[in-house]
Amino acid sequence: MSxxxxxxxxxxxxxxxxxxxxSSCTIAIQAFLYSEDGSTLQMDYPLQAAVQDPxxxxxTKENGKRKVLVSVGGEVFASSAWKAAASDVSSFASQIAAFVEKYNFDGVDIDWEDTGAIxxxxxxxxxxLLDLxxxxxxxxxxxxxxxxxxxxCPYFYTGSDLDIYSTIxxxxxxxxxxxxIQYYNNDWYVGSSGSDEEEKVAGLTGSSVFPSSIMGIKAQGLDVSKMLVGKPTTSDNASSGYLDDDDLASYVVTPLAKELGSDFGGVMGWQFATSASSSDNVLSWIEAMNSAIEAGSSSTSTQAAE
Incomplete structure (x- = not known):
């Protein structure tokens, strides 16, 4: 069992x-808590809807089957607000913690996207980010x-000015x-085909391991079991980086699960809806990824037994 x-x-x-x-989802992350000034936190409409009924x-936790976290940040969180939060980390963290406890979340996701601050x-x-x-x-x-x-994903590309998360x-x-890890909306770091992603996301092909790939992160000596492959669940949920279920499974997820065994962190999907305005969900994507992980894990177990 993986x-x-x-x-x-x-x-x-x-x-x-x-x-x-x-479903086979193990962690649900409800978005977003955000701030316009770095001091007062606000809920976006989906988060408001999620907490209106305890x-x-x-x-959703389903008697402990999955954790439910709240995400702080996202693209609407202004750079000036992040700067203000950084000037008083203790107060910022206290506000977030109070929200988590009040609404019975299991923890916090930090979606920091203030690239310009680097x-x-x-x-x-x-x-x-370390102090927070x-x-x-x-x-x-x-x-x-x-x-x-x-x-x-560029935040793990060693040798780049953007490489802050290797240190974190x-x-x-x-x-x-x-x-x-968001392996989408960054074309050069991700690629546009299954074979591209086998190299740049999984890190299993190429003349040298791609630095920000999962195997590239492992090569940095970091704990790869904490690293998840984040992908758009549909083509409508990102501007680039989408692979259909079969290609994502065959080029990225199953090979990594086979290569890493119990050290494969897993997958992240953005997001549960098939698009920002849709009323349909991606339960089929979740189960396809679960099957892809199990296929790779089964191959690892078979090899170990031989």
């Missing part, structure tokens, strides 16, 4: 997370302090439990 995770984000009022009940969060020097993103993770881990009770991050992953220790 220990790999299947993580699904939800950010659509038409497709509530209760639809995940009975039974939505509790029933070069403009307005604050130190690496220090901020530590503060959240300490502020929340152990039953509610599961912390994940959602870095874009190296120094976070137990303060970050998983990294839901």
């Amino acid at each position: 220990s790999s995770q299947i993580v699904i984000y939800a950010d659509n009022t038409n497709v509530p997370i209760t639809g995940l009940i009975g 039974s939505i969060i509790s029933s 070069s403009d020097g307005s604050y130190d993103p690496t220090t901020f 993770s530590s503060a959240l881990k300490s502020a929340l009770p152990s039953s509610q302090n599961f912390i994940t991050h959602a870095p874009q 992953a190296k120094n976070a220790g137990d303060n970050i439990d998983l990294f839901n």
Whole structure:
């Protein structure tokens, strides 16, 4: 039995997370908490809908079958707000922690996408994200302090100015439990075909291992069991980086599960709805990814037994 995770984000009022009940999803992430000034947190409409009835969060956990986290950040979180939050990490973390406890979430996902701050020097993103993770881990009770991050894949590309998450992953220790790496919307770092992604996402082909691929991250000496392959669940959920279920399974997920065995972190899907405005969900994608992981894990077990 694989220990790999299947993580699904939800950010659509038409497709509530209760639809995940009975699925193979192990972690549901409800988006988004955001801020316009870095001091006052606000809920987007899907998050408001998810917390209006306490039974939505509790029933989605399905008696402990899955964790339900709240995501902080996203593309609507302004750079100036991140800068303000970095100037008072303790207060920012306290607000988030209070929200998590009030609404019975199991933890927090940090979706930091303030790429410009890496070069403009307005604050130190690496220090901020490490300090925020530590503060959240300490502020929340152990039953509610599961912390994940959602870095874009260039943030792991060694030798690049964008490479901040290699340092974060190296120094976070137990303060970050998983990294839901966004292998989409970054064409050069991802590619546009199954064979491209076998090289640039999985890191299993090519003359040398691609630095920000899963195997490239492993080559950096980082804990690859915390690294998840994040992909759009449909072509409507990202501008690029989508592979259909069969190609994603055959070129990326099953080969990685076979190569890494129990060290394969799993997959993340953006998102549960088939599009931002759809009323349809992607339960079939979740089960296809579960089957792909199991196929690779079964091959690893068979090889070990021979």
